Amino acid sequence: MAGIFRKIKKKVARLGLDPEWDVVIRPRTGWFDINLREVWRYRDLAKLYVYRDFTVTYKQTILGPLWWLIQPLFTSGVYSIIFGGIAGIPTDGVPPLLFYVSGVVFWGYFSSCLSDTSNTFLANSGVFGKVYFPRLVVPLAAVFSDLFKFSIQFVLFLLVYFIFFLRGVPVQPNLCILLLPLLVAHMAVMGMGLGIIASSLTTKYRDLSFFMSYIIQLLMYATPIIYPFSMIPAKWRVIALLNPMVPVMEIFRYAFFGIGNFDARMVVWSICFTLVVIFLGVVVFSRVEKNFMDTI
Template identity: 40%
Template sequence: MSSLPNETIIRPSSGPKTFDLRELMQYRDLLLLLIRRDFVARYKQTILGPLWAILQPVMTAIVFTVVFGKVAKIPTDEAPPFLFYLSGMLFWQLFAGSVSAAGNSLQANATLFTKVYFPRIIPSLATLASQLIPFSIQFGIFTGFYIWYLLMSDVAQLHALRLIWLPVLLLLVFTLALGISLTYSALTAKYRDLNHALGFLIQLGLYVTPVIYPVSQVSENWRWLVWLNPMAAPITTCKWIFLDAGALPLIPLLSSMAFAIILLPLSMRFFHRIQRTFVDTV
């Protein structure tokens, strides 16, 4: 039986593929719609709404200041403990929130996939992009505390030229989050029990990443283990930019960039390979 004149047959492409940028542009309206949906759904039927984006990092920084700064007395490279922890949480929460939300994009949108065609990477992109909204709010709060610190301190100073690293860090963290979340979502599509490990892994990652401690407190013999974590360099760099804590970790930062550049196309190919048949087996 021949196909109807206006019938369009959609088949999964074969061979290695990352994504079609032109096709993504055709579905940009859907991308924007899903970004809005993810942000609204996160704070829908909550008492404080988007204020949670402010309270969570501030309260976390206060707890860290008391527990690790006052009780455990972990040094912060002469930086104010509250700002030290708050700056460390900036990019970590962007990364952790993006991976947590986007890591389940295939399963979360399985019913939608069976009804209409669109590039399967769009929900992951939308989830990551929606994380930029609370990140912007948190960055604004940090900026307010930071300006107050500059005004109240006699020795603190703003290193304006270092601010050019911020877009680099944002792009690096976003790329790392996208690559890892695509890989994880593809894996959880085949192995459902990995969903239970995600929260534990992110919680463990908080403590193996130099968020609550400076890299200078790690023995030089073991410091290379810290730099194996691709998130260690951007978080340490953020503290260096604003608080002059430690030194610019240039080599680890370049290594993180290289890792992100290699990871992203590999994760996209793996994601594409899994999503071709995911709807048939869900």
């Protein structure tokens, strides 16, 4: 490849043109041959992808982004009736609607990051096969698109929260609320890491693309979203804590409601899991992007 570049530069020099290139695209061979600086150079492309996701998703809809508010409200209402009313699942003293809104909004961001990034190669194979740019731009853009949606839904949660707070419901917010940006970043990184690993495996094993929706649903039931962590029997709690999303949800509810567990060991495990997952995800993703067009 280097010899080809030299020949081209010599021919260009004979024509009296500038032989220096603005960008030189070289093949990557090593597992850890990752250029994150190049991803930063294409940040404008990521912004365009975010804008595209926003406009395409709600094009030709009447309510548009209002669906971001309708969905968590409707889902939380159904959960309140079925799980809170019919099944009688406790919510540790928190009003059922408020309890379920918090779970739906917070879990929704993680599941969106995971599902949207897990389809990166299959959904964008047409573009990837025609033009070069760092492929990590696409899952990063998906994470920021979902962050915009989460911001709107979080405002909805705050509105419901303050309504109940002003009505005298005994919720006990504390200084752990300051950890909210870290919790959101934690979910984004974890969801993206798991998603790009799934996307890399999907290029060869297409069955995984059909199985992802079931995996996300199973993860939701394994996380205290529709039930409090205190409801899990003591003998199963150690196994439940292996789910790295459990500490995130527990800290979130502890910060806003004063309920739940805030165990440092849980937090350390979740952070370590996330760091390992995002590292493996970026490495595997960068490795697969070199020849995925041959297998997709």
